Amino acid sequence: MNLTDSGLLTLRPEGVYCPEGDFYIDPWRPVSRAVVTHGHSDHARWGCNSYVCATTSKEILRHRLGEDIRVQAVEFGEKSVVNGVTLSLHPAGHILGSAQVRVERNGEVAVVTGDYKREPDATCEVFEPVEAHCFISESTFGLPIYRWEPQELVAAAINRWWSENADRGVASVLLGYALGKSQRLLAMVDPSIGPIVTHGSVAPLNAIYRNEGIPLPLTKNVLNVDKADLRRALVIAPPSALGTPWMKRFGEYSDAFASGWMTVRGARRRRSVDRGFVVSDHVDWPSLLQSVDESKAERVWVTHGYSSVVARYLQETRGLDARVLSTEWEGESMKEEAPAEGAEQESEGGEA
């Protein structure tokens, strides 16, 4: 299936494909050449012959897919031409090294956003709007009920929660996805409140971020913190850590979940944690619309989330040729942001 009338991008069983350049973008099956938007497991799949990614994504990819993968790192904005197709990566603001993929041939431009977010944060490159004729956008939070508060407000709420717990002498367990979310949370909290402990799956990723020059507060392994200090600690862990023996060290604790899904009370309740903080690394409704508008695209493929809703809305309000792109990317956000629908489980814990 052609995604652009010219056939610049097509959809194959393996994923989104550029025939002239002979590469896939975030393929969901092993292919020979994969351009990868970012390191989350549903975008960066194991088993491809070679990978292309942003420079700051390289170590993350190697950490997740193996030290022996063949990976070519590209600077943001750097153009490479293969068989008449110009390929470049542009910051997506989702996690460190996350990229939008821009392809151009004969003046026709298509952009695949991957996951993206507009609000700047200290742990990744700031989203850069890119104009395109064809814009392929995620829509994880593509409903008007999703509107993020400014990050400082959420940070203040998290710090208040932590320091109240510390005053009561109970640890604060803050749950979030290990890659990206955890580092962003670390950069949001006030380390003067108490020690910060990270789960074993988070620590190596912190090291990668620090090596890339991202300043993160001092974090400790649980074994290196006094029992008394643990009662004032902030614990950053993936949701899958809940209920494991690792958690027993903290004694009584208060827990909270950091995710865009926490907007909805029902999702908060089903998580059955004490608090829900709305921290998302995806676009909310207003910035999704803003991004579509700024792309100036006439054809928009909506994928990965509330695709049909967003596509219909864009058709009706903007008269755009907006369509639904069904992909096998579905589900990543579910794991990443963990809405806890039914039997949905995070795979994160076993991974790292």
Place this chain on the structure above:
Amino acid sequence: MKAFLNLFEALDSSTKTTAKVAALNAYFKQVEPAEGAWAVQLLTGQRPKRPISTTEMRELAAEMAAIPLWLLEECYDAVGDLSETLARLVPEVVEASRGTLLPDDAGLDRWIQERLLPLSTLDLAERKVHLKETWLSLSANERFLFNKLMSGTFRVGVSQELVIRSLSETFKVPKHLLSHRMMGQHAPSPEWFEALVESEEGNGASHEAIGGQPYPFCLAHPLEDATIEDALGPISEWCIEWKFDGIRGQLIRRAGTTYLWTRGEELVTDRYPEIAGWADSLPDGTVLDGEILAWNTESNQPLPFNDLQKRIGRKTVGKKLLAEVPVRFRAFDLLEWESEDVRGRSLAERKELLTRLVPAEFLSEVFRPQDWDEARLIRSAAKSQNVEGLMIKRWSSTYGVGRKRGDWWKWKIDPMTIDAVLVYAQRGSGKRASLYTDYTFAIWKDGALVPFAKAYSGLTDKEIAEVDAFVKRNTLERFGPVRTVKPELVFELAFEGVSLSTRHKSGLAVRFPRMTRWRRDLRPDQANRFEDLQRYLGAEPTVAETEPA
């Protein structure tokens, strides 16, 4: 409104009783009487009348969010709660513009009295402006709470008992006195709240007995047949009577005036002139506990509940209906005698006083079976007597407040059951707002599935999650919040009776349907047929149409 919002959040986020009581205590300690009155009423399940339709609320929210209605419905589907959906959709305003409508510290009472109740008296255009202003001056969470109050869907996980416990701890008023004072209908005024939490002083009992104030009803626990001998011991310790299938009532005669209260705390004296007339002959300072029954004067036994239904909704009663469905009060307990609160005396004593006061034909008959098997025999005649089974009360017991275990039991006749197919599902409310927990069931009639009952309860959380997942995967059609699902799952439903109904496609309505078992062993084609349900119609005359269409 902030204090009440904090209380709501605390009650909503905790499942521990101690935490809930602590939150209630902290709240009541600081509350002004004007707000306290509303808070007590809302927490005990009384809600202001809905002043605006949800359609209007939807339209205004969509307009303010600049989105089409279909998109609002998509959001509702994702959120599962209309109040929350609308609260999230209305654009957030900058902090600074808050507090312009009402001061920042304005209590719940002012928001209800000045911003909610007036909606019902405004015309459409004014209503829109009024609600828009209100929404814009509230934070999203406050807006959510306001919407819950406005749409009449406010619910929070506390029982009346817990509210009373907290008031008792906070204001040092005995619990029984609080429940007594809360009985009946009261305007949520500051005076009422002050009187409610006023400490007991000297003239307590007689002071409380002024006017038509009823006593809290003592309630019974259901009894399982299999365990009866073990649970209750020798039958001689127990008073055995019919469990009537009417309306529980408290008949009060004080200072020359009669009051008839139902257990729903409704004052219904004028609806049952026969009872009121008879009660005028009772001496002042008398309070009877008993049942309002439709009465067949010829056979001298109760008429089916179905007949009583014809009287229930009527505020005024015509001659024809009075003749067709006469009612009678059958007393089974005495709460006040010669202006004295006698609830602390034993049932044996109270019954003794009662028989002196009330002629036999207005009394509930007491059986004296030799053993439990004989009691079973009596109970087996319940259907023919148009009663629900037996009441079993300990002769030595005092008259308790609420549902206290151990002294009062109800031993109902076995419910009827039918195997039916799940055909529609709807989201639940409150804690289950995002799960499909409300189901409609169908049985076979002429080769097609015909819906005949709705049921909510009876499944475990795990089963609910399973059915919910099934519904989400097997939706055939969607009408607003309702989904038509693939007819595949079979459940056993129990109910109390069947009656003819013009409001149901099936032509029959069942009373108190509930899910008793998931029949995973049955295929949908093995579910019951219409004829099976019809058979119960003949067998069971004590039926009523209480099930909404």
